[in-house]
Amino acid sequence: QKEVEQNSGPLSVPEGAIASLNCTYSDRGSQSFFWYRQYSGKSPELIMSIYSNGDKEDGRFTAQLNKASQYVSLLIRDSQPSDSATYLCAVNLADSSYKLIFGSGTRLLVRP
């Protein structure tokens, strides 16, 4: 059973702080990793994708990947109350099926 694990939270940070969200996965053959943001009552929205080891930055977001440790993280700098949402980590299966395995999500709360 391929799995993606996330801490359910809530992770509470003050406005302006760095929020750090973590994810581990079990399928060593996975090559593609994604972070989605889901506001309450809404569908998930893609915010970052990463395919290679190291860091990838996009605005206030930085995704980090370590395939050897099977670990993916998302950093949100200068956190804003509007960042309060559930963040889903998703990992592709190595079977080329286009299927993603989603973690259960980490709820982030940014306090004004």
Place this chain on the structure above:
Amino acid sequence: GAVVSQHPSWVICKSGTSVKIECRSLDFQATTMFWYRQFPKQSLMLMATSNEGSKATYEQGVEKDKFLINHASLTLSTLTVTSAHPEDSSFYICSATRTDRGGSNQPQHFGDGTRLSIL
């Protein structure tokens, strides 16, 4: 780019009614689409993989005769909840992958979801 449209956004109907939900990829071809269900405060649950021109692949525990999936074109997949009952009330979300770009490393792009309430 990579816009996925889902319709309707919400449905309220009587028990026993069948409900059809449409999922369209607006600016790309998607030979593969996915259908998810999400109950309040729970994570996404993959129901099935919709394959253009062939039968859908259902996840374990999902009744294929209850949740009919049709993927007749490269941009449209439909999910029909047959003889819906109150326990089928949920948030149904489709997603599509840009398979025209090749490789299995493409993300899934989600529709806005359909909130289904069965009375």
